[in-house]
Amino acid sequence: MDGVHDLAGKQGFGRVPHTANGPIGDTFKYDWEHLGYSLLFLGVTNGYFTLDEVRHAVERIEPRHYLTTPYYERYVIGAATLMVEKGVLTHDELEAMTGGPFPLALPATSAGRPARENRETFEVGDKVRVTDDHFAGHVRYPAFCRGKVGTVQHRTTQTWPFPDSAGHGRADGGSEPTYHVEFDAAELFGDDTDAGSVVVDLFEGYLERVA
Amino acid sequence: MDGVHDLAGKQGFGRVPHTANGPIGDTFKYDWEHLGYSLLFLGVTNGYFTLDEVRHAVERIEPRHYLTTPYYERYVIGAATLMVEKGVLTHDELEAMTGGPFPLALPATSAGRPARENRETFEVGDKVRVTDDHFAGHVRYPAFCRGKVGTVQHRTTQTWPFPDSAGHGRADGGSEPTYHVEFDAAELFGDDTDAGSVVVDLFEGYLERVA
Amino acid sequence: MTLAASQNRTGLPEQAPVEDRAWALKNALDAKGLIPAGFNEDWKKTFEEDYTPRRGAELVARAWTDPVFRDLLLSDGTAAVAQYGYLGAQGEYIRALEDTPTVKNVIVCSLCSCTAWPILGLPPSWYKGFEYRARVVREPRKVLAEMNTELPADVEIRVYDTTAETRYMVLPMRPAGTEGWTAEELARIVTKDCLIGVALPSADVVVEHPNT
Amino acid sequence: MTLAASQNRTGLPEQAPVEDRAWALKNALDAKGLIPAGFNEDWKKTFEEDYTPRRGAELVARAWTDPVFRDLLLSDGTAAVAQYGYLGAQGEYIRALEDTPTVKNVIVCSLCSCTAWPILGLPPSWYKGFEYRARVVREPRKVLAEMNTELPADVEIRVYDTTAETRYMVLPMRPAGTEGWTAEELARIVTKDCLIGVALPSADVVVEHPNT
Numbered sequence: 001m002d003g004v005h006d007l008a009g010k011q012g013f014g015r016v017p018h019t020a021n022g023p024i025g026d027t028f029k030y031d032w033e034h035l036g037y038s039l040l041f042l043g044v045t046n047g048y049f050t051l052d053e054v055r056h057a058v059e060r061i062e063p064r065h066y067l068t069t070p071y072y073e074r075y076v077i078g079a080a081t082l083m084v085e086k087g088v089l090t091h092d093e094l095e096a097m098t099g100g101p102f103p104l105a106l107p108a109t110s111a112g113r114p115a116r117e118n119r120e121t122f123e124v125g126d127k128v129r130v131t132d133d134h135f136a137g138h139v140r141y142p143a144f145c146r147g148k149v150g151t152v153q154h155r156t157t158q159t160w161p162f163p164d165s166a167g168h169g170r171a172d173g174g175s176e177p178t179y180h181v182e183f184d185a186a187e188l189f190g191d192d193t194d195a196g197s198v199v200v201d202l203f204e205g206y207l208e209r210v211a
Numbered sequence: 212m213d214g215v216h217d218l219a220g221k222q223g224f225g226r227v228p229h230t231a232n233g234p235i236g237d238t239f240k241y242d243w244e245h246l247g248y249s250l251l252f253l254g255v256t257n258g259y260f261t262l263d264e265v266r267h268a269v270e271r272i273e274p275r276h277y278l279t280t281p282y283y284e285r286y287v288i289g290a291a292t293l294m295v296e297k298g299v300l301t302h303d304e305l306e307a308m309t310g311g312p313f314p315l316a317l318p319a320t321s322a323g324r325p326a327r328e329n330r331e332t333f334e335v336g337d338k339v340r341v342t343d344d345h346f347a348g349h350v351r352y353p354a355f356c357r358g359k360v361g362t363v364q365h366r367t368t369q370t371w372p373f374p375d376s377a378g379h380g381r382a383d384g385g386s387e388p389t390y391h392v393e394f395d396a397a398e399l400f401g402d403d404t405d406a407g408s409v410v411v412d413l414f415e416g417y418l419e420r421v422a
Numbered sequence: 423m424t425l426a427a428s429q430n431r432t433g434l435p436e437q438a439p440v441e442d443r444a445w446a447l448k449n450a451l452d453a454k455g456l457i458p459a460g461f462n463e464d465w466k467k468t469f470e471e472d473y474t475p476r477r478g479a480e481l482v483a484r485a486w487t488d489p490v491f492r493d494l495l496l497s498d499g500t501a502a503v504a505q506y507g508y509l510g511a512q513g514e515y516i517r518a519l520e521d522t523p524t525v526k527n528v529i530v531c532s533l534c535s536c537t538a539w540p541i542l543g544l545p546p547s548w549y550k551g552f553e554y555r556a557r558v559v560r561e562p563r564k565v566l567a568e569m570n571t572e573l574p575a576d577v578e579i580r581v582y583d584t585t586a587e588t589r590y591m592v593l594p595m596r597p598a599g600t601e602g603w604t605a606e607e608l609a610r611i612v613t614k615d616c617l618i619g620v621a622l623p624s625a626d627v628v629v630e631h632p633n634t
Numbered sequence: 635m636t637l638a639a640s641q642n643r644t645g646l647p648e649q650a651p652v653e654d655r656a657w658a659l660k661n662a663l664d665a666k667g668l669i670p671a672g673f674n675e676d677w678k679k680t681f682e683e684d685y686t687p688r689r690g691a692e693l694v695a696r697a698w699t700d701p702v703f704r705d706l707l708l709s710d711g712t713a714a715v716a717q718y719g720y721l722g723a724q725g726e727y728i729r730a731l732e733d734t735p736t737v738k739n740v741i742v743c744s745l746c747s748c749t750a751w752p753i754l755g756l757p758p759s760w761y762k763g764f765e766y767r768a769r770v771v772r773e774p775r776k777v778l779a780e781m782n783t784e785l786p787a788d789v790e791i792r793v794y795d796t797t798a799e800t801r802y803m804v805l806p807m808r809p810a811g812t813e814g815w816t817a818e819e820l821a822r823i824v825t826k827d828c829l830i831g832v833a834l835p836s837a838d839v840v841v842e843h844p845n846t
Contacts, residue, residue, distance in 0.1 A: 003223040004215070007768040008744030008795065011212040011347055012274050014317055016769070018760035020781045020833035021825050027682045027756050027845055032656035038677035039659060041723070042669060055746055063223050063552070064278050064645040068431040071747065071762045076656045089662050097665075098658035100650030106225055134401035136222055140797050142744050144771065147358075157712075158727050160799045178798040180729070185772075190345035194775035196737075196790030201798035218552055219532030219559040219583065227557070229548035231569045231621035232613050238470045238544050238633055243444035249465035250447060252511070253457060266534055274764070275433040279643040282535065282550045287444045300450050308453075309446035311438030351585050353532050355559065368500075369515050371587045389586040391517070396560075405563035407525075407578030412586035433764070434643065552645070 001110070001136050002143055004063040009144045009189060028072075036075030049082045052167035056138035057081045060105035081105040110137030112168025116205040119176070126152045127210040128181055130202065138167030141206050145198075149210050150183035153199060162205055176204040212321070212347050213354055215274040220355045220400060239283075247286030260293045263378035267349035268292045271316035292316040321348030323379025326387070327416040337363045338421040339392055341413065349378030352417050356409075360421050361394035364410060373416055387415040468510075469544055474632050477508045478541040478591050479612035482623075483605040485518075486596045495593065496520050503541060513540035518593045519582060519619070526577050527592045528566070528619035530558045531584040538589035542617050543633055549618060559583060571621055592619040599625035680722075681756055686844050689720045690753040690803050691824035694835075695817040697730075698808045707805065708732055715753060725752035730805045731794060731831070738789050739804045740778070740831035742770045743796040750801035754829050755845055761830060771795060783833055804831040811837035 018024070028034050040054045057078035058066075066074065081104040083089045095102050113135065122128055132147040133139070140163040156177045165173020178201050185195035229235070239245050251265045268289035269277075277285065292315040294300045306313050324346065333339055343358040344350070351374040367388045376384020389412050396406035437443065451457050481503065485492035495502040499516035503509055509516070516538060519527035531537065532555045537545040548554055558565045562579040566572070573579065582590050594616050600608060610628050615621035649655065663669050693715065697704040707714040711728035715721055721728070728750060731739035743749065744767045749757040760766055770777045774791045778784070785791065794802050806828050812820060822840050827833035 001222040002220055004221060005223075005745060007764055008742075008771040009213055010215060010274070010768040011320070011772075012214040012216075012271060012277075012317065013765045013768045014273060015780050016760050016765045016777055017763065018758070018766075018781060020778075020783045021827050021839055021846065023843070024758040024760070024826070024845060028678070030653065032653045034678040034681060035656045035660055035674060037681065038674040039663070041677055042663065042673055045673075046668060058746065060223060062225060062645070062647070063221070065647060066223075067275050067278060067764065068433060068643075068646060070432045070652075071759065073652045073656075076652065076659060080655070080659045083659070083663070088668070089659075089666075093662050094658060097662045098650045098654050100654060101648050102655050102658065103647035103649050106223065109222070132401065134403035136403055140745065142771075142795060142797060154729065154800075156727060156800060158799075163798075178800060180794075180800065182792070189772050190343065192345035192347055193772050194791070195772065195793050198771055198793045198795060200795045201800045203798060216533060218556040219530075221556040222560075224553045224556045226568050227548050227553045227565055228551065229546070229554075229569060231566075231571045232615050232627055232634065234631070235546040235548070235614070235633060239466070241441065243441045245466040245469060246444045246448055246462065248469065249462040250451070252465055253451065253461055256461075257456060269534065273433070273435070276435060278552065279431075279434060279645060281440075281644045282547065284440045284444075287440065287447060291443070291447050294447070294451070299456065300447075300454075304450050305446060308450045309438045309442050311442060312436050313443050313446065314435035314437050351533065353559075353583060353585060365517065365588075367515060367588060369587075374586075389588060391582075391588065393580070400560050404560050405579070406560065406581050409559055409581045409583060411583045412588045414586060431643070431646065 001059060001138065002134070003059045004066060005059045006143050008142045033072040036072035036079070040075055040079045043079055043082060048086045048088055049169060050161070050166045052138060052161065052163045053082055053169055054078050055163075056108065056167040057105050059138065060108060062106055065103065077103075077105060108137065108168065110135065110168070112137045112170045113164050114170070114172040115162045115165065115174040115176070119204050120209055121204070122152050122155065122179060122207065122209070124152050124154065128152055128179070128207040129210050130206055131208055133206065135164065137164055139164055141200065141202055144188050145183060145200050145202075148183055148187050150181040150187070150200070152179050153182045154180040162203060164205070178203050179207060181207070212270060212349065213345070214270045215277060216270045217354050219353045244283040247283035247290070251286055251290045254290055254293060259297045259299055260380060261372070261377045263349060263372065263374045264293055264380055265289050266374075267319070267378040268316050270349065271319060273317055276314065288314075288316060319348065319379065321346065321379070323348045323381045324375050325381070325383040326373045326376065326385040330387070330415050331418075331420055332415070333363045333366065333390060333418065333420070335363050335365065339363055339390070339418040340421050341392075341417055342419055344417065346375065348375055350375055352411065352413055355399050356394060356411050356413075359394055359398050361392040361398070361411070363390050364393045365391035373414060375416070389414050390418060392418070473510070473539045474543045475541070475612075475614035475617055475634065476609070476632060477506070478538070478617040479609040479629070480605075481506065481508075481541065481591070482593055482612045482617070483608035485593055486608055487605045499591070508540050510540035512536065513538040513589045515588050516541070516591065517588050518591050521592060521594045523595070524577055526573055526579050526619065527582060528558060528562050528579060529582045529584060529590045529592060530555060532559055533585055536584040536589065538591055541591055543614060546614065566620055569620055591617050594623050597623045597625055685722070685751045686755045687753070687824075687826035687829055687846065688821070688844060689718065690750070690829040691821040691841070692817075693718065693720075693753065693803070694805055694824045694829070695820035697805055698820055699817045711803070720752050722752035724748065725750040725801045727800050728753070728803065729800050730803050733804060733806045735807070736789055738785055738791050738831065739794060740770060740774050740791060741794045741796060741802045741804060742767060744771055745797055748796040748801065750803055753803055755826055758826065778832055781832055803829050806835050809835045809837055
């Protein structure tokens, strides 16, 4: 989905609030923060949902809600959304236990999709294009590389479930290697960039060969 | 600039809060709301800035601030930002008169640009491509049509200042007609759309001929 | 436990209430003698009283009943609107978009909120809202259906994104059941939403409020 | 006049305080007997105590002092990290990125916050922040300069966007002034920011806190 979470290349943000090697404090600032992670791992361990589904649930938080919600809180909302969607808890139970409103992410607007047919295997040095793909479900490529041409730098020796399927709890996505594809920054952002290149880690199903 | 204001095609938003022909109430809901418009016209009438600069100032409101600020308030912030940037008022004067903080839009990160050289004139029926353009300043095309091919439906009989110049208070932008360019929705969004076509009103400087 | 729509939010600046800020901006300019007498009040009156969709409705009704005017409205919207003296700020170059049995036109301004103010009135909140701006370009059929405007599958939707200085109005199809109506009667069923393109005129839907 | 970072905001839902919501989620699951004893506490301990950038620093120092290990780290990061037993959740497939006199590597996760947790520690707030995620892919030189890391103009910046399951670590260049140092001494100048790529190791900057 083309959601507001896909922030790369967006302009208008101010300075990064950090100085190199400046203090960052403890891992968790508040006592509840670890729950954002430990409860999503509970869901994965108990087999309620996949980590890809968690990513998708967080992306489905209403755009303004997403952008004004601190990081760990987004994962609490994502985990809660999936616990309710999977029937582990009801929203009423959750709000009763909270003693107040507990708004969840918005419902998915896509059922996901299976693995792409007719994928190709690429080698280091191959030129590849990211498919000119538009899909309302979960994907794991940033929009800035859609339709762009880059060069394969690395093919992983392991494979992982295809996110567009796994992110919707589907089992028909199979498993794919990913490719570290290097794009000239100019291919992505013309002359409005000071990067040399950007390397994106892309599932095989997102790529096609450039002759 | 690729700002969060460029919302078209973004997914994850909920229902439009309106039913066809449902009540919308009065033009202004609060007594101050007309100031969002009437004060920006004051700035234009008094020659402090152009309407394009107002648009750019509103786009420069920090992304989270922009997305959580009601409509007329964004124009109050935009007008105030320009009044300060142009030296009509100081930020201190404004906050003293307010009796509290009055955050403005973030500073521009671009000085704008002159009119594009080597523009062409197009006729109705011509195929045109929106330039694969990346620019940190004010532009007036939505990113969804960047690099896309469409057909000219209409060329305006009037011309207007080039926004990429006028939006930065520059006088070297000249004046151009605009073209109503029709894009097949599939050209823009693949099969993830239920539109037939989308027509965008594009300055000549954003277009190039497709052979 | 406190409850608020807005607590625990990050990235948002502290600011005084908007009414304090808005009036302070006006008063600071006033204190320097920069605002001509009545300037803001005149604009307010123009927005509230002059710029209304009743004007657009009048143009549509005329086009429905006068083929010569209809041709002019479609070929040179600006000239047609000028005949009525209805050109003005944010409505200086007009193009009317003709609905047909197979094409439905819908208007949006995805980048901000541009609208043909003088003939449609100022845009309503929902039109300026992020849901409409984000979604209608990509899934207009679904958006219109959610607003109770269901279009037949064989009607193609053409979305006009108002990204420059042209200002659009939709010329909808005259609905059944209005045979023999006068232009004045017809104008009463052309709503602001019909002029934007998200509603279809109906003999049964009559405008009650000047802003609709 | 009231002042708040958050007043007069639109589009945000009402919600109970986050600590109430977070604990309610845990307690509701607990009430159904769905949480094994110590499950959350064990993760918390892992995050706070086991996953630290001191591990990544140890790998870098070893690579600086052991050419064979360096080759392994660069050719098969996963195998190199496995030798230390440092693979783990969100760090199961590792690639080390070699800085050179003309290439500086920088890591980001623009879509969420993916990071090689077991060897870099959990990502800091700024890394997960929207400013970094939005900007570093497009203007890394400016972003690094704003963070006080100025790079020579002839050094090209290569940004790695962590969009799948590979987890990266930067192998920076060993700085001048560290000749003859032991691996233990070297590890003390490799900070979390060096491993992310936004800082350069320096003989003068020694780590004080286990999370940096």
